[in-house]
Amino acid sequence: MNCEEVQAFFVEARASDRPLPEDILEHLLSCERCGAQAGVNGAEWELPSALHGRILGDLANSLDPVDALPSRTKLVLRTAFIFVLLPLLIVSVLGPVEPLLPIPQLTCLASVIAGSEIFLALALVSLMVPGCRPRIPPKLLIGLCILANSAVIVMLFPQGKTEALEIGTRCFVTGCLAAVPAATLLYLFARRGAILDRATAGTVVGLLAGLVGLTVLLANCNNLGAGHLAVWHIGVLLTVSTLGLSFGALSISRT
């Protein structure tokens, strides 16, 4: 067994309590480089004093007392203010369009949006804390939320004729503009944590902001066509989440 095969074994192997295979162990004991890497030949690495001094110097430069992040429930409740107060504020500024959507449809759509917001807020909070693994993977949750909102619109509303472009554009622009302050607030909120997976966090922030835009459109659009809702309202969701993904990926490339 050569070094490459041993490397491949360690790359493919998962952590387990089982002992190493005989041939691997034999190679590790005979090869100094692989043995040192696996830490089996007694070549225990010790922290050099110069490096230790450098690290401590870095830490001591800005060693101030810090308050730990609040609990996850409190953080999620804080995001709820963004989802509730911001749409109310924007709708009060824009003014609701009469007549509104029918109450049952409005209720169902609002329920799905609220559920998506809660689950996405939980995912965002888990992304803010290193080593905190959420029950539902955030990437799966992003897909599920987009799918659920699209499916509810398609199934709940009648298929209408294609609307004029300017009506759809007006809804799209309104939704995107409503998403801007939400995205800003959510970005400031997410900065309180330590975001490690920035692309996913950017997408989640974008999706949450898009949901705020969608909530504003619930009160600001009385068009019941499923085509209009699926294209222009879900378009807000997709556009803002794509922008969030782009910003997240851009911040990764700048590190």
Place this chain on the structure above:
Amino acid sequence: VPVLSIIVMWAGRRGWAPTRKTASSDNTGAAQSLHYSYAHVAPWSASSRSKPILCYRLAKSHAEPKFCCTSWKPKLLGRVTRAVVVCHVAALQVRGFVSSTVQTDGSSRSKNDGELHELMLRYQAADLSAADELVRRLSPLLFRFLRSPQWIQAWNEDVLQDCWLQVHRARHTFRPGYPVLPWIFAIARHTRRDWYRRRCRIESREVPLQTAGSQYGFLAHSSTQDARLQPLLAVLPPSQRQVVVMLKISEMTLEEVAHATSSSVGSVKQRAYRAYRKLKEVFGAAASSEQGNSVSLADEL
């Protein structure tokens, strides 16, 4: 929950909702038939916790004779009931989701992790000795986790230092009651990934020093000669020293130096002339007192 709610909504649109059924005079029978039809559409409702709520609401909605099936009220009430059931189930799910992901206390932690936990809390309270102890204890673990055979030792140590910086910046995200090692290794994993990306980017854009040294003469100078030159050039102001180094050591042309220093050729000439004059004054005075290598080097310059 979204999928189930979609099924219910879809069933409602198809006309299978319980409010569309004919209500009988017997309230119990109506409730049973309604529940049967509802369960037929959405079998999950028959076994879920929402069943009593659903039965109660539907029975109540048909308890009074004025609520007939053609009225808008039963329809509305049925839809509201469905929305309430969906929200209730969603709330249960969310509650279970939160409680299942929040860890309660550190009772199951090992003794080692308990000590690390205490050190981490002291580190958050700006205790430098705790930070020192954490660095001593965890650096070997982190170094073994972070190092890569493709990287030289200095890079591996730089990754470790960068990892500790990231830990320092994110120390407020550690919450009491949670284990330390998963938190710190999550940061280390992303630090290693960022470093790998950075190395790939640098290697794709930079020219190795061995290749560059053949193109630019100043990089091929020996370190001993540099060590002798530095104190000699220290008498010059930075702008003049920069011009001398570029012209005489790096062997750049006047135009190249002007471009590199964002100045005109005339300005470069002027700075070079002043630098030569100052060097001549300094080393001319020194030459009268001592004859040494420095003078010969100054003459060479």
